[in-house]
Amino acid sequence: MKRIYLDHNATTPVHPEVKAAMLPYYEDLFGNASSVHSYGREAREAIDVAREQVAELIGASSPTEIIFTSGGTESDNHAIKGTALSKADKKGNHIIISPIEHHAVENTCEYLEKRGFEVTHLQVDKYGIIDLQNLEDAIKDTTILISVMHANNEVGTIQPLAEVGKIAKERGILLHTDAVQSVGKIPLNVDELGVDLLSLSAHKIYGPKGIGALYIRKGTRIDSLLHGGHHERNRRAGTENVPGIVGLGKASEIAKKEMEANREHLWSLTEKLRAGIQEEIEFVRQNGHPEQRLPNTLNFSFEFVEGEALILSLDMQGICVSTGSACTSGSLEPSHVLAAIGLPPEIAHGSVRISLGRDNTEEEINYVLETLPSVVNRLRAMSPLYADRMKKRKEGKL
Amino acid sequence: MKSEFQSQYSTKVMEHFMNPQNVGQIEDPSGVGDVGNPTCGDIMRLFIKVEDGVITDAKFMTFGCGAAIATSSMVTEMVKGKTVEEALEISNRTVTEALGGLPKVKMHCSVLSEQALKSAINDYYERQDKPSPVNIPEDEHEQCDLYDSDEEE
Ligand SMILES: Cc1ncc(COP(=O)(O)O)c(C=O)c1O
Numbered sequence: 017m018k019r020i021y022l023d024h025n026a027t028t029p030v031h032p033e034v035k036a037a038m039l040p041y042y043e044d045l046f047g048n049a050s051s052v053h054s055y056g057r058e059a060r061e062a063i064d065v066a067r068e069q070v071a072e073l074i075g076a077s078s079p080t081e082i083i084f085t086s087g088g089t090e091s092d093n094h095a096i097k098g099t100a101l102s103k104a105d106k107k108g109n110h111i112i113i114s115p116i117e118h119h120a121v122e123n124t125c126e127y128l129e130k131r132g133f134e135v136t137h138l139q140v141d142k143y144g145i146i147d148l149q150n151l152e153d154a155i156k157d158t159t160i161l162i163s164v165m166h167a168n169n170e171v172g173t174i175q176p177l178a179e180v181g182k183i184a185k186e187r188g189i190l191l192h193t194d195a196v197q198s199v200g201k202i203p204l205n206v207d208e209l210g211v212d213l214l215s216l217s218a219h220k221i222y223g224p225k226g227i228g229a230l231y232i233r234k235g236t237r238i239d240s241l242l243h244g245g246h247h248e249r250n251r252r253a254g255t256e257n258v259p260g261i262v263g264l265g266k267a268s269e270i271a272k273k274e275m276e277a278n279r280e281h282l283w284s285l286t287e288k289l290r291a292g293i294q295e296e297i298e299f300v301r302q303n304g305h306p307e308q309r310l311p312n313t314l315n316f317s318f319e320f321v322e323g324e325a326l327i328l329s330l331d332m333q334g335i336c337v338s339t340g341s342a343c344t345s346g347s348l349e350p351s352h353v354l355a356a357i358g359l360p361p362e363i364a365h366g367s368v369r370i371s372l373g374r375d376n377t378e379e380e381i382n383y384v385l386e387t388l389p390s391v392v393n394r395l396r397a398m399s400p401l402y403a404d405r406m407k408k409r410k411e412g413k414l
Numbered sequence: 415m416k417s418e419f420q421s422q423y424s425t426k427v428m429e430h431f432m433n434p435q436n437v438g439q440i441e442d443p444s445g446v447g448d449v450g451n452p453t454c455g456d457i458m459r460l461f462i463k464v465e466d467g468v469i470t471d472a473k474f475m476t477f478g479c480g481a482a483i484a485t486s487s488m489v490t491e492m493v494k495g496k497t498v499e500e501a502l503e504i505s506n507r508t509v510t511e512a513l514g515g516l517p518k519v520k521m522h523c524s525v526l527s528e529q530a531l532k533s534a535i536n537d538y539y540e541r542q543d544k545p546s547p548v549n550i551p552e553d554e555h556e557q558c559d560l561y562d563s564d565e566e567e
């Protein structure tokens with residue numbers, strides 16, 4: 017059976033050109049970038065090129081502001097713990113985050129909280145957008161860091177980050193953003209956003225897994241997490257993952273080049289899908305902001321059905337998507353994002369994230385639109401909640 | 415997003431999930447069991463028809479995950495043709511075994527099917543004004559702490 021991959025916010029396939037760029041660094045060009053001889057120099061040069069490619073993608077003024085990490089999770093940890101550690105003894109211990117952060121931010125802050133830091137979670141509206149007044153009110157003398165993700169991985173909502181940047185700058189507080197989902201998908205410039213720290217990850221932009229970067233604005237004081245050799249100008253010890261770095265660099269270059277075309281392509285496919293779903297299926301809600309969203313991401317709640325059952329059914333039809341639903345009777349953790357945007361639990365349970373990628377086609381979207389209604393109907397036909405609702409409707413109560 | 419469930423369902427579970435048996439309602443049931451809670455993400459409604467002490471038909475409707483649907487299907491298959499007393503012997507363990515096992519995080523889904531069956535049988539006794547011998551297993555829904563907000567201020 018043909019499979020249709022619609023889970024690009026989880027990960028993406030490696031772009032063929034990225035893979036081709038990486039391969040030599042597993043073969044002839046295997047050198048350690050710290051070596052003085054020619055093998056070392058080749059590796060060093062490749063890393064320098066990649067650093068420029070990443071800097072270019074996010075508008076960093078100098079490649080020296082980029083350090084390579086093992087991915088988005090490490091970048092988030094580095095930004096937050098590194099700031100906390102460097103500031104702890106002097107200025108303060110208060111950190112402000114949004115309530116819809118990825119666990120890499122959320123759980124890092126929870127860890128710091130247990131160690132005496134104070135963490136404030138902002139509020140978001142029904143689309144997942146933070147309230148700037150709420151942010152201003154949350155700032156204290158002891159605030160050392162604001163961390164607000166650029167675009168949300170589950171619902172795709174984009175934050176008014178430039179506004180946050182202005183506030184942070186005025187108050188002299190560092191601003192970190194987890195831009196793992198927005199980098200490469202929408203135009204992004206660290207100066208325009210006013211961020212001091214920015215996390216990104218290669219595998220969300222058609223690069224390899226296990227490699228990412230942290231942007232650290234020049235002059236930002238931040239401690240290191242990994243101590244050892246003098247790699248990454250003493251900011252991240254460990255022999256560099258040269259093929260991975262080359263892959264991230266190439267992926268960044270391609271993302272920049274293809275961004276406009278991809279954005280248009282993805283926006284038109286997702287709008288077609290959205291319109292089709294809303295036309296064909298009753299009792300559906302779109303989650304996240306309908307316009308201020310990533311061009312590739314849709315999130316829907318299909319009332320009266322449970323997300324896992326829906327995902328499994330779609331998988332049997334070759335359609336691969338994901339859910340933030342998790343039945344709580346078994347103490348599985350449900351999506352904190354859907355909770356934060358105020359979805360009633362029984363509706364959050366029927367939520368599905370559909371995230372498209374550059375290779376998806378209109379035929380695939382047509383197939384989804386042909387398949388999805390019958391999959392939802394099959395589960396609804398089994399659902400006691402749906403039966404009750406239909407009964408009420410018949411009785412003219414709704 | 416959650417992924418614990420993937421890859422771990424047995425073929426038997428997937429069979430029952432994709433082709434569940436006995437979906438629907440019984441118009442004139444001898445007993446109905448309604449368990450679970452939509453806010454937790456699961457509800458099972460189980461109907462039984464009893465004639466001369468034998469369960470001649472069983473049907474279900476379930477709002478829940480793949481395991482919840484598969485165990486509902488299995489439990490309705492298992493009770494048909496059994497006497498009410500025999501049906502009371504069915505436990506979440508026997509249902510799970512018949513399905514070739516379930517992932518650990520999914521065990522409570524099978525508990526739900528046992529609860530649904532027992533509460534249907536309980537209902538059957540109550541409708542006849544007979545004392546019910548049924549012991550309904552512990553409700554797990556105290557654990558359901560969705561939106562147990564962690565905001566302090
Ligand atoms: C918003 C966000 N932040 C961080 C991460 C973690 O990135 P990585 O998988 O590279 O550690 C992800 C991906 O899962 C993400 O979507």
Ligand code: FES
Nearest residue numbers: 343456479482523
């Ligand atoms: S019914 Fe709760 S996870 Fe299956």
